[in-house]
Amino acid sequence: MVALWGGALVLSILAALFVLWPLWRYRASQSVTGIINIEERLAENVRLFHEHLAELELQLANGRIDQSQFAQLKLEQERALLDDETNIRQMQKTQQMKVGFPTFAIVAMLLVLGAYGLYHEFGSSADVEIRMAHAEKLNLDMLDYQAGRNADPVRTRKLVKLIEARLADNPEQVQYWFFLARMYMELGDFSSATNAYLQVLERDKESPMVMAEAAQAMFLRDGSKVNPAVTDLVEKTLKLEPDNTMALGLAGIDAFGKQDYLTAIKHWGRVVKMNPDSTGAQALTAGIERAAGLFFANGGTQAQLDAVRNGRQVSVNVVLAANLPVAPDQTVFVYARAWQGAKMPLAIARIKVADLPKRVVLTESMAMTDAMTLATVDQIELVARVSEDGSATAKAGDWQGSIGPIDLKSTSDDLQITISEQFAP
Structure with missing residues (x-):
């Protein structure tokens, strides 16, 4: 200054x-x-x-x-x-x-x-002072971290006082309420952090990031307990941002507390899939294993657990028509795609002609991209195609069969595709 x-x-x-x-x-x-x-x-x-x-x-x-x-x-x-x-x-x-x-x-x-x-x-002398204090705090915190020390909370408290003084002059500065909330979280003052997050939500009601962090602050404030307000914020967050890891983690905790172990496994598994190498993922993996053990102890089956872990899935019997001019080592692509939508496969499997007839299970984990999976549509078309040259792209001379539309919300277990028609571009 x-x-x-x-x-x-x-x-x-x-x-x-x-x-x-x-x-x-x-x-x-x-x-x-x-x-x-x-x-x-x-x-x-x-x-x-x-x-x-x-x-x-x-x-x-x-x-x-x-x-x-x-x-x-x-x-x-x-x-x-x-x-x-x-x-x-x-x-x-x-x-x-x-x-x-x-x-x-x-x-x-x-x-x-x-x-x-x-x-x-x-002028903005107060804003400059806050920025300078924040920059100094980050620098000194980094030095403490490199030296193996905990960051000095005195610096955080100093920054909190500066932000509070600024908000007293202008309480409509949303970014400072958010900044203040995070500083309170760093100090472990979860009650003050919750109040600051709610001040942000009064001025920005549609921010999934703020909703998730507010829910976390409430959860910690109440001694790691999920209350209706936390549940409401988590639901709103996941509706706006389905992949918000903080909200998914809290949703899993809520489900686990209600003994809905499959739902807990589903939410936590999604977080682990997005960040498999993180420290949090290791803790969640342990939580998933515990939830799975309790699920089996309450009479759950492996098939139910696999269905949750793999997400939405569909199974189909693939049969080859008689007397087709195909070789046993030729590749067969079995895939699902949106009914009357984009032709990109939502899930795809590869087998050999020699394996037919065969029951093939397509799951969300077999998607080519996370943006287009079996979970993103309700009606699909199933296709089985023998590739003449092993290419995933259909070409003249390939043999195929297809069925559809198939409603994934009420699919049956007796679906069958017969490969009998030659592909015509």
Whole structure:
């Protein structure tokens, strides 16, 4: 902050010099010019005096005026010359007194004070101070981390005080409420963090990230217990952002507490799939194993668990029609795609002709992209195709069969595809 005000002072001085230097130069030049002009005017008055005196002497010599008149007129000219010189000298003194050093000093002071007042009223010194304190905190926290020490909470408390003071002046600054909430979380003050998050949600009601973090703060505030408010925030978060890992984790905890172990496994498994190498994923994997053990202890079956772990799935018997000109080592692609939608497979499996007939199970984990899976549609078409050259792209000469539409919400276990038709592009 010292650097900020030091810089402001330097800039104010430069601004004062920028304004006053030209005035000072003008004053100095005017002083020199004024002296030159005054001397010229005095010299001109003396010249005119001598001209008038010579004219009076000529009139006296020609007898146009007498000696008494000459003396009187000469005296008047001399007085006029003296009066002009006195007036000119007085004018010079007045001009020099108009803009002197005190005037310049007062103007400079007013300029600096005016700049300070305007910045104090309309500037962002508090924001700058917060940013500087935050940058310093991050740097020192990193040094503590590298040295194997815990970060000093004094720095966080200092930052909290600065943010609170800023919000007291302007409580509508959403970013500072969010920043404050995270600082409270860092200090372990979950009650204050919850209140700060709710302040954010009052001003930004559709942020899934804030909803998830607010739910987490409430959960920790209440001693790691899920209350209806947490459940509501989690549901809203997952509706807006289905892959929010924080909300999925809380949803799994809620389901586990209700002994809905399959739902807990589903939510936690999704988090692990998105971040398999994270520390949190290791903890969730242990939670999944515990939930699976409790599920079996309550009479659950492996088939039910597999269905949850794999997500939405569909099974189909693939049969080859008789007398088709295909070789046993040729590749058979079995896949599901959206009914009357994009042709990209939602799930795909690869087998050999020699394996047929075969029951093939297609699951969400067999998707080519997470954005298009069996979970993203309700109606599908199932296709089985013998590739002549082993390519995944259908070509003339391939043999295939298909069935559809199939409703994934009520699919049966007796689906069958017979490969019997030659593909025509």
